[in-house]
Amino acid sequence: MAWEFEAELIEWRGPAPFVFAPLPVELFAEVKEAARGLMYWGQIPVIATIGGTEFDTAMWPKDGRFLLPIKVAVQRAERIDVGDVVIARVRLPDERD
Template structure:
């Protein structure tokens, strides 16, 4: 399964170096319904991601038990795509096949 969505890039905490995008709740619910096996550690879900010309493998992490997933966006991608905190980005994700 694969999806595409627009989301704002945000910093996890004001002084943190981690940046994320938040999946829409409806999309997060779709991901949960699509899983065929148990999630990984901390409820993580392995995905392939693309933003612009950059693609990589990572994991989605839930914000709470039924909340939306968040997706980490590494510095190399932010630099390559010229994006920063507060920018809206188009994200494509696909669940990794087990």
């Protein structure tokens, strides 16, 4: 199963600044249920696509939704940054289109 969503990229400052695409709140339960058995420490491994760039990462929960981290290489390849609105697609790693 894959999920496609539109998100405004946000920054969250932890030990270093990271850019994230927050999944819509209404997808939280569905994604969590589909990822049963794949979750570790609350994180879900996914294969994500933004524009023409596909990448592996892990989403984690925050404030009742999942955050999709956007790697610097993806930000550069797609010329995106905090405040930009993107269409993102995520799927679980054991699933094919």
